[in-house]
Amino acid sequence: MRMLQIHSDGFGYELKRKAIKSAEKVESKTYSTDDSCLVNFIAAESSDEKNITKASSLTAQMIASAAEDVKEKNIVVYPWVHLTEAPAKPSVALKMLKSVAKILEEQGYNVVRVPFGWYKAFSIHCKGHPLAERSKVLDVETTEITEEEVTEGEDLTAIKAEEEAHSKFYIMEPDGSVTPVEKFDFTGFEELRLYVKYETAKDRTASEPPVHIEYMKQLELVDYEPGSDAGNFRWPPRGLTLKRAVEERVIKEMLEYGAHIVQTPLIYDYQHPSLKSYLQRFPSRQYVVRSGDRDYFARFSACFGQFLMISQAQVSYRQLPLKIFEIAPSFRREQSGELAGMRRPRAFTMPDIHEIVADVEMAKQSILKQLEFIMKLHAELEIQYEVSFRILRSFFEEHRDFINAVVARVGKPVMIEVFDERYAYFLFKGEWNVVDAQKKAACLGTCQIDVENSQRFNITYIGEDGKEHYPLILHTSPSGSIERILYGVLEQAHKDMKRGKKPTLPLWMTPVQLRLVPVDDSLIDYCVELGKELDKYGIRYEIDDRSLTVGKKIRSAEKLWIPYICVIGEREKKSGKVSVRRRAEGDQVEMKIDDVAEEIASKTSFAPKQQLMLPKMITKQAIFSREV
């Protein structure tokens, strides 16, 4: 906000014509007074948009203080955009000026607010005393520091630092060579080209909706819930089956990695000292939960719950690296315009592991180990992904061998962002991204070296010397949120379809792996018998017991992308085999039911057995959003 203040003998204006479409409606086009008044020409700036309330109240404060100095009760608030080169949007400016006027009125001043959005003539007569002409500049953020009560350790400079930090983008190849992105030959790396373009040029135009949204409804996986807040989804049984299958898969991997599995609360106290400080890092995007006369926020990640838990645990150097894992919902109240299906919801399920390490050396070793499960899980998603690393320049230069080893393990060219000043809690961050049909990118897995939060949350371990030490913390999501995974696999299915392949979901997570299709009603009982064999292998199947033609039943199963469709008639009952349509192979073969089960089981042996979470008989299943 910028402001020119004139203490004047009298003031008048006349509206000439509208300067902008959204000019305020007015009753009278002229105003004039001979009374003494303090005229404030005010320009709202784009920086004020970050916190209009604060900007308004500080501006009002400045005016009141100036009015106090010259003992003036009459105030004129005059919108004058020409004071700044970075004006706020008109709507914001108007909101702010209205708010300033209101605050001053409440304090007992006589306020005249000059209409917004008009070309005006005005007359003024400056009193000419030493305090009669003054100008003020308000920076919402820096002023906030001096005006607000700030507890020790709070770091308000971070957000600003992030804006000002400047960084360079490179492509790093598995052999360790580094090329600035603008000089790299992307031939053969089309998705990496798109990803880099998205990250650096910030080209974000899309005309079509994200393709996964259509599929998520048709396949009856997940759907909007108009009765909830935007970005909070409902999961019908097919989708829930998939979600659980993925969750259980990640949990299994984390247990094998040696993690402690925990669960922590969903809501947290705004007033808790560590959390208060942590929240200063981030814009206010929290869901607020009112309980009694106190406010809590719904967690936006699993970090604090785990940090608070570890900070009160007994940890010895003998247990390092110590691994804590949790998978549970998190909530971020993103701006409504940012929401986009499963790419960006407001409620999501995030697998989150925190690894406590003694020092940078141990951190590097652990990262190399984490890379193994991150790479493995992403491979199991059967999606194309692009990897990037964001690294503090000093760390990049001092640990070049480590960076080389990391990129070599990824095994293909990656994007590297090297930044000069640390703008967040990490000095090293890896991201595994998908690029979708809209040419937009979103991050799945991530791993970060956090050098800040052990102090903030007072997390310590007892070293060999018997003394307390602050560790480093590795923040890692082995797979990204379940919602993002679904987004990734559906977008991948779309890419496959464009290349002429039938779209599929990975066999281990697809809700129904096999459907038994009897050619007529008399064979339903036999299908139930066959189902018992499938149960022995933990195969997820259902039986199409509807009275439909075989063609119709096949079509129905194909529309749901069911990977194995088994047709059963008298012939099969006699031969003891079933006729199998295999989606991935695109063929039709005669097999014994045990062999089909064996095949599915062996292709999915790495995943825990997951039950299908609805009745097996299709006539007993409600229709939520599938077509047939």
Added chain:
RNA sequence: GCCUCGGUGGCUAAGUGGUCAAGGCGUCUGCCUCGUAAGCAGAAGAUCGCGGGUUCAAAUCCCGCCCGGGGCUCCA
């Protein structure tokens, strides 16, 4: 949050001021007992997102709100 486009039975979708709001899918009933992507016939199902306004008359025009898509911004 701002800008912009949209919302019509469970799904899809025609209708842009004037009779009982078209069709398709699905659902239900009956027939057919069926061999690898849509068998036949009939029936039920809609306060046209919600609220207000303009008009003799509103799904249709205007205002506000809710939900969704896209853009800006943002992405801990």
